[in-house]
Amino acid sequence: MKLFTTSNPKILKGEKLAKPVRTLVLHLIPHTLNGLGVNLCPGSTSACRRGCINVCGHGGMTRKDGTNTCHNARLARTTLFLTGFQTFKEQIVREIVNHVRYCNKRGLRAAVRLNGTSDINFADIFRDVMEAFPRVSFYDYTKVSHYWIMWHNGEAPKNYHLTYSMSETPQSHAFAARVLNSGNLVACVVKATPKQALPSYFNGFKAIDGDRHDYRPDDAHHGGAYVLLRAKGPMRKAWGVESGFVHELSVAATKTAYAV
Numbered sequence: 593m594k595l596f597t598t599s600n601p602k603i604l605k606g607e608k609l610a611k612p613v614r615t616l617v618l619h620l621i622p623h624t625l626n627g628l629g630v631n632l633c634p635g636s637t638s639a640c641r642r643g644c645i646n647v648c649g650h651g652g653m654t655r656k657d658g659t660n661t662c663h664n665a666r667l668a669r670t671t672l673f674l675t676g677f678q679t680f681k682e683q684i685v686r687e688i689v690n691h692v693r694y695c696n697k698r699g700l701r702a703a704v705r706l707n708g709t710s711d712i713n714f715a716d717i718f719r720d721v722m723e724a725f726p727r728v729s730f731y732d733y734t735k736v737s738h739y740w741i742m743w744h745n746g747e748a749p750k751n752y753h754l755t756y757s758m759s760e761t762p763q764s765h766a767f768a769a770r771v772l773n774s775g776n777l778v779a780c781v782v783k784a785t786p787k788q789a790l791p792s793y794f795n796g797f798k799a800i801d802g803d804r805h806d807y808r809p810d811d812a813h814h815g816g817a818y819v820l821l822r823a824k825g826p827m828r829k830a831w832g833v834e835s836g837f838v839h840e841l842s843v844a845a846t847k848t849a850y851a852v
């Protein structure tokens with residue numbers, strides 16, 4: 593079983609950038625779906641669990657008999673992570689070594705996203721792995737404010753980048769304001785069709801179309817900015833906006849509609 597995947601369509605867009613980047617993504621089974629009583633998404637909310645990226649794309653393809661091969665693979669990786677950590681870690685390192693060789697041969701930048709469908713403090717538990725590959729760019733999105741604070745305070749490895757991912761709670765909105773005002777990135781889900789152009793300003797801040805590619809370290813130069821992501825999968829239903837997780841573009845395209 594491979595631990596990393598590279599086939600996610602949005603991730604593949606990185607290979608078309610002016611400075612192409614190839615990203616390995618680790619997809620575990622999120623929050624408490626591991627069945628071992630461990631919550632791998634401590635900052636998750638009811639809305640993000642309901643519309644989780646785990647149930648979008650291939651993850652949303654459940655067969656008539658109820659099986660989902662994508663979720664089964666994520667569960668198997670997660671079981672190894674939780675019950676055979678050293679074996680898991682050694683395989684992670686081997687796959688990154690191969691990734692670096694592949695990228696070097698083709699003139700690609702090498703990146704790794706460990707929290708494809710989880711929210712674990714990898715900057716802490718895989719610090720040595722990140723430091724062993726100083727030329728590899730590790731990046732994640734997080735809903736956990738203290739992971740972001742740790743990163744912002746310079747306590748994470750230098751080759752790690754974190755984007756704060758806003759949820760529907762007032763606490764998350766307030767923390768997002770702090771992140772934006774400190775000149776950093778906040779991911780925000782908006783109601784928009786796949787082909788709809790996104791505004792360049794949102795809620796008083798610069799906005800980036802986060803669906804163009806996934807590699808956020810390239811966006812760090814924008815300063816405080818929203819990374820707008822179109823609602824996908826179950827999030828597109830009415831409850832997405834009603835829950836406060838998905839934002840209407842019409843409400844907040846240019847003015848400040850949420851506290852910042």
Ligand code: SF4
Nearest residue numbers: 622633640644709710
């Ligand atoms: S934090 Fe991310 S991966 Fe975890 S449940 Fe929420 S959307 Fe899914």
